[in-house]
Amino acid sequence: MTEYNFAYLDEATKRMIRRALLKAVAIPGYQVPFSSREMPMPYGWGTGGVQVTAACLVPEDSLKVIDQGADDTTNAVSIRSFFEKVAGVATTESTADASVIQTRHRIPEAPLVAGQILVFQVPIPEPLRFLEPRETETRTMHALEDYGLMQVRLYEDIARHGEIARAYAYPVKVEGRYVMDPSPIPKFDNPKLNMSPALQLFGAGRECRIYALPPFTRVESLDFEDYPFTPSKAAGHDCAICGAQDSYLDEVITDDSGGRMFVCSDTDYCATRAAQMEANA
Amino acid sequence: MYVAVKGGARAIANAHAWLDEARRGDRDVPELGTDQIREQLSLAVDRVMAEGSLYDPELAALALKQARGDTIEAVFLIRAFRTTLPRFGGSLPVATADMQIKRRISATYKDAPGGQVLGPTFDYTHRLLDFGLAEGRDVPPAPMAETGLESAPHILSHLGGEGLMQAEPDGAGAVPDLTRDPLEFPAERALRLQALARGDEGFLLSLAYSTQRGYGRNHAFVGELRIGAVRVSAHLPELGFDIEFAEIVLTECESVNQFQGSKTAPAQFTRGYGLVFGQSERKAISMALVDRALRAQELGEDMSGAPAQDAEFVLSHCDNIQSSGFLEHIKLPHYVDFQAELELVRKLRRAAGADALPEAAE
Amino acid sequence: MDGLTPGFASPAVDAAHAFRAVLDTMAHPGRLVTLDGPAAPVPCSQAACVALLTLADATTPLHLAGAHDCKGMRDWVAFHLGAPLVGRSEAVFALGTWHALGPLAAYPQGVPDYPDRSATLIVEMADLQANGTRLTGPGIEDAAYLSLPDTDALRANASRFPLGLDFLFTHGAQLAALPRTTKLGDG
Numbered sequence: 056m057t058e059y060n061f062a063y064l065d066e067a068t069k070r071m072i073r074r075a076l077l078k079a080v081a082i083p084g085y086q087v088p089f090s091s092r093e094m095p096m097p098y099g100w101g102t103g104g105v106q107v108t109a110a111c112l113v114p115e116d117s118l119k120v121i122d123q124g125a126d127d128t129t130n131a132v133s134i135r136s137f138f139e140k141v142a143g144v145a146t147t148e149s150t151a152d153a154s155v156i157q158t159r160h161r162i163p164e165a166p167l168v169a170g171q172i173l174v175f176q177v178p179i180p181e182p183l184r185f186l187e188p189r190e191t192e193t194r195t196m197h198a199l200e201d202y203g204l205m206q207v208r209l210y211e212d213i214a215r216h217g218e219i220a221r222a223y224a225y226p227v228k229v230e231g232r233y234v235m236d237p238s239p240i241p242k243f244d245n246p247k248l249n250m251s252p253a254l255q256l257f258g259a260g261r262e263c264r265i266y267a268l269p270p271f272t273r274v275e276s277l278d279f280e281d282y283p284f285t286p287s288k289a290a291g292h293d294c295a296i297c298g299a300q301d302s303y304l305d306e307v308i309t310d311d312s313g314g315r316m317f318v319c320s321d322t323d324y325c326a327t328r329a330a331q332m333e334a335n336a
Numbered sequence: 337m338y339v340a341v342k343g344g345a346r347a348i349a350n351a352h353a354w355l356d357e358a359r360r361g362d363r364d365v366p367e368l369g370t371d372q373i374r375e376q377l378s379l380a381v382d383r384v385m386a387e388g389s390l391y392d393p394e395l396a397a398l399a400l401k402q403a404r405g406d407t408i409e410a411v412f413l414i415r416a417f418r419t420t421l422p423r424f425g426g427s428l429p430v431a432t433a434d435m436q437i438k439r440r441i442s443a444t445y446k447d448a449p450g451g452q453v454l455g456p457t458f459d460y461t462h463r464l465l466d467f468g469l470a471e472g473r474d475v476p477p478a479p480m481a482e483t484g485l486e487s488a489p490h491i492l493s494h495l496g497g498e499g500l501m502q503a504e505p506d507g508a509g510a511v512p513d514l515t516r517d518p519l520e521f522p523a524e525r526a527l528r529l530q531a532l533a534r535g536d537e538g539f540l541l542s543l544a545y546s547t548q549r550g551y552g553r554n555h556a557f558v559g560e561l562r563i564g565a566v567r568v569s570a571h572l573p574e575l576g577f578d579i580e581f582a583e584i585v586l587t588e589c590e591s592v593n594q595f596q597g598s599k600t601a602p603a604q605f606t607r608g609y610g611l612v613f614g615q616s617e618r619k620a621i622s623m624a625l626v627d628r629a630l631r632a633q634e635l636g637e638d639m640s641g642a643p644a645q646d647a648e649f650v651l652s653h654c655d656n657i658q659s660s661g662f663l664e665h666i667k668l669p670h671y672v673d674f675q676a677e678l679e680l681v682r683k684l685r686r687a688a689g690a691d692a693l694p695e696a697a698e
Numbered sequence: 699m700d701g702l703t704p705g706f707a708s709p710a711v712d713a714a715h716a717f718r719a720v721l722d723t724m725a726h727p728g729r730l731v732t733l734d735g736p737a738a739p740v741p742c743s744q745a746a747c748v749a750l751l752t753l754a755d756a757t758t759p760l761h762l763a764g765a766h767d768c769k770g771m772r773d774w775v776a777f778h779l780g781a782p783l784v785g786r787s788e789a790v791f792a793l794g795t796w797h798a799l800g801p802l803a804a805y806p807q808g809v810p811d812y813p814d815r816s817a818t819l820i821v822e823m824a825d826l827q828a829n830g831t832r833l834t835g836p837g838i839e840d841a842a843y844l845s846l847p848d849t850d851a852l853r854a855n856a857s858r859f860p861l862g863l864d865f866l867f868t869h870g871a872q873l874a875a876l877p878r879t880t881k882l883g884d885g
Contacts, residue, residue: 061710065420069710070755073717074790077753078814080724081864081877083836087814088518093415098658099665111721113714123672130668132344160672178665189648191521198810216684222676230836230879232860241676252839254725261658263518269725269837269879287679305671306678320672 062109063141068092072110072265076256079267084229085197086180086264094260101134101159102260104176108138108157111172111256117145119153124161124303124320131159148323160223162244164302164324167253169270175238177259180266182226182236202234205277213282222287227274234277235266243286243303248274292317297328359404373397382585382614383407387656388414389515389534391584391613408536408656415657419515427570428578429507432588432611434487435564439615442491443558444592450488455563456615491560492590492607501605502595521648528630528647529623533611535654537619543644544625552629552642556608559592563615587612589620593628595635606635626650704736705778706751716752720866723875728833728842730826732871739770745868746793746820753818754791756780761789761805764798766822786817793820796847802855805863813860816878821847826869835880844874846882853882 060066075089094102112118118138122131126148134157135146147153150163159176167173183193186204196202205226212220219225225242229235237248238257248255248268255268268274278284293300295316302324304317319325360367374381374397384396388411396414403409439455442448454460495501512527519531532540547553568582589610597603608628610620629644643649653659706712712735719731738747754760760781762771767783771793775781786792786804799819808816823845830845844867846852855862855878862878 059420061714063420065422066709066713067755067757069713069717070753071757073721074753074758075814076721077724077818077864078816080721080837081879082813082860083879085813085860088520088812090515090517093412093419093657095416097412097664098661099663100661100668102661111714111718113718114711123669127344128669129344129348132348136345159668160670178662190652191648194811217687218684220680220684222680223673239670239673241672243676254721261662269877271839272836287676287683290679290683303672304675306675320675 059141061114061142062112062138063095064092064106064109068106069110072106075265076107076110076267079256079265080254080269082233083268083272084227084233084235084266086259086266088263089265091260091263096133096137098261099178100130101157101176103258103262103265104157104159104174104260105134105137105258106260107256107258107265108155108174109142111155111174112138112142112144114142114144116142116154117147117152118142119147119150119156119323120158121156121161121163121321121323122159123305124163124324125322127322149327150321150323160239160241161303161320162240162247164299164319164321165327167247167251169252171253173251173253173255175240175255175257177236177238177257177262177264179224180236180257180259180262180264182224182234184236197233200232202228205234209277210279213279218282219278219284225284226277228277229268230273231275235268235274237274241288241303242276242284243288245274245276245284246286250274294319294325294328297325297332299325299328359402368401370394370397370401373400379615380405380407382616383537383619384410384414386613386616386619387411387534387536388418389613390414390418391582408660412657412660425570426511427568430566430568430584430586432562432566432586433490433493435562435566435586435588437486437488437562437564438585439563439617440488440560441558441562442560444560445491445494448488448491448494450486488562490590492592495559495592495605499604501592501607504607504609519651521651523647523651525627525631525634528651529609529611529627531651531654532623532626533613535623536656536659537616537622539654539656539659540622540626541618543629543650544622546642547625547629547644552632552640552645554608554625554628554632554637555594556591556625556628557593558621558624559590559607561587561589561617561620563587563617585614587614587616587620589617589624591621591624591628598636606631702774702777703738703747706735713752716748719873720749720752720875723866723873724837724864724877726837726842727835727876727880728828728838728844728874730828730872730874733868733873734871739768739774741765741768741822742771742774742793743822743868744871745873746822746866749820749866749868749873750775750779750781750791750793754779754781756782758790759784759788761786761792761794761817763792763794766794766798789817791818791820793822795822800851802851802863807858807863808861810861813862816861816863818864818866820866820868823847823867823869826867826872826874828874831882833876833880833882837877838880844876846876849882852876856881 075087079087094105120131120135122128138144150165155172157174181193183196186208187193209219223241224236224239225245227235227237250271252270254270257266276284288303296318299319302319305320306315306317308315374393380400381393381396384399385391399410399413440453492501514530565583565585567580569578569580571578591608593606595604595606608624610623612620626644630647632645716733719733723729723731733745733748735748737744758781761784789805792799805817827845829843831849833842859878864878865876867874
């Protein structure tokens with residue numbers, strides 16, 4: 056065997072994933088089971104996202120892959136080169152130039168536009184899993200729209216900590232019906248899920264689930280009237296490279312005496328801003 | 337000024353080159369051939385075939401070589417290859433009663449038609465290092481029986497004749513396929529056995545052991561353990577007949593477990609079942625014990641909450657490609673979610689007045 | 699198998715293009731797209747043919763309704779898809795005119811635990827226009843319009859959310875979609 060099919064997966068597998076994707080789009084926020092395949096990278100390393108991307112790609116696509124917001128993290132580099140090899144698609148680091156973006160743990164800072172597809176890699180798709188380990192139980196909770204346990208847990212957080220103590224993978228409610236795990240994005244990114252013009256697809260390979268947010272879908276972060284949701288990021292800092300005040304920041308330790316600096320986690324956003332500053336200077 | 341680390345692609349390429357070199361080891365030592373692995377590390381090859389769920393000793397040997405002897409990595413290579421193969425159809429059930437027996441023992445009967453055949457077993461070897469092997473001593477041919485080994489009926493069929501062993505329903509109809517449909521609960525026995533057959537040997541061994549120690553105890557005897565070659569055939573509807581296309585070695589274990597009868601059902605033994613590619617009796621026995629433990633509910637036994645009785649727990653965690661992938665993924669960057677957590681903890685500490693504490697207390 | 703029309707010229711790439719178009723319609727209810735590709739036997743439209751080649755196979759039972767349940771189509775399905783032909787209650791996909799497909803209640807609607815296990819109906823239309831019934835809901839920024847056959851039945855379908863059917867409407871090479879989430883009319 057020397058030649059793999061376009062985008063690696065065989066056609067029967069792609070049809071199966073494509074059918075699951077259409078049902079996922081038709082039932083926003085609901086996790087559609089799909090018969091995830093073993094991929095040539097380990098479970099937990101983006102196999103769900105890779106399968107969704109492979110099922111969506113056309114040769115004319117321009118693909119961007121980010122991990123932690125960055126195009127140059129090792130796993131992003133690895134997945135990008137996989138698709139260069141098996142699908143022959145063009146790749147880009149520019150959010151604006153990408154037609155398909157596969158991401159792990161971030162939504163790009165630059166607003167997405169109509170026609171773009173954002174594919175999330177998802178480790179644990181079940182938002183209720185941290186409350187109840189059994190699939191048989193959580194499936195029933197979704198069916199009955201019984202999210203009382205989640206409300207109780209979030210309220211316990213408030214009682215103990217004075218706020219909902221979840222910083223990432225902050226659960227959302229989609230179109231007033233399904234509670235959904237947005238993947239481990241920081242809650243700073245949650246507002247970007249809501250009414251996005253882009254199509255957002257979520258793939259969890261090991262857990263065999265696909266779900267979706269069609270464009271212009273209502274996505275609310277769970278909260279309470281007296282404890283409203285607040286997105287958060289490193290307080291009181293600007294990006295040390297581009298000076299951005301509105302981007303999500305990585306903290307970098309610079310020396311062994313407590314020195315640290317903050318830089319944009321979205322490398323394309325940061326580089327674009329830095330280049331503009333240089334051009335304007 | 338700070339500059340983000342670049343060069344991921346080159347770092348990866350260099351790491352892979354180093355891996356290649358490390359795999360080869362000292363070039364003054366002759367390179368290992370996959371034929372040597374296949375012939376001389378055959379139980380490792382068998383395990384890779386079993387958990388990779390692909391019967392191909394050549395490929396399994398190659399995977400072991402490529403994986404530097406790491407079994408799970410080799411299983412992963414085989415699984416990732418297997419998933420790209422086209423599927424032409426399903427085989428007919430293999431007739432293990434017609435197995436060309438290499439090894440066959442029963443712990444429940446001293447003798448039975450077909451006899452006890454020890455075969456190539458470690459069982460009664462004294463575990464003393466054989467330093468002669470290091471020096472490449474001669475291996476004389478083993479004595480052969482005058483007549484070739486015959487196939488033999490299953491020992492538990494003798495119990496079945498007396499009605500002492502619960503009969504298993506014929507597996508007619510479509511068999512569920514774990515690799516084509518996502519796992520769903522409750523999982524029927526055929527699906528459970530499928531998952532166990534490709535499950536991690538160590539995981540199943542520990543679970544089986546836990547039942548022996550009382551976590552879902554089910555009093556197992558090894559009714560029969562047999563290892564040998566069986567023929568595999570398929571029905572070709574276009575041609576209207578069956579065609580034999582392979583011969584594979586299997587290990588099969590049937591355990592005999594006690595079962596309290598009820599008012600409506602007289603006392604009867606029940607069975608646990610294990611079937612594994614290649615010679616892998618530790619796995620086959622473990623599988624039989626876990627299979628039996630997972631039948632607790634359908635047999636109306638006390639569910640003691642033992643892990644081995646919990647199908648959702650066992651089936652969700654027995655696959656070592658899933659578990660090792662997810663376990664090892666936590667070494668990938670998590671800067672973003674860690675940063676989010678860091679900010680949250682700082683905020684909660686500020687709110688609690690902890691920022692007044694000296695830095696050294698952190 | 700004489701006289702059978704061809705399938706995709708380049709299966710992987712053609713199916714990829716077709717799927718993106720179908721995904722685009724399902725993600726934007728009411729949006730009209732053109733599905734390029736081979737034609738199926740009469741009376742099947744090109745768009746329906748391409749959608750089936752893209753999505754259906756031996757694992758997806760198919761219901762052919764009315765005039766679409768003809769020898770030409772049955773042969774085409776057997777050769778190109780291998781999909782088992784079934785009655786309404788077992789269908790994953792169904793193909794026919796609106797009139798021939800009904801009643802909607804006869805198709806799998808999904809179950810509360812698995813609302814995805816519902817049929818997708820491919821409705822062959824005599825005409826398909828981006829006007830008529832006002833559509834709102836996920837995938838639609840403000841409002842979209844589509845010439846739908848029977849708004850009462852479709853509204854009833856949407857009211858069963860998260861259960862319910864999803865629809866592809868086809869006419870010639872044109873395709874539009876209506877998932878169960880879309881609200882019809884001003885209500």
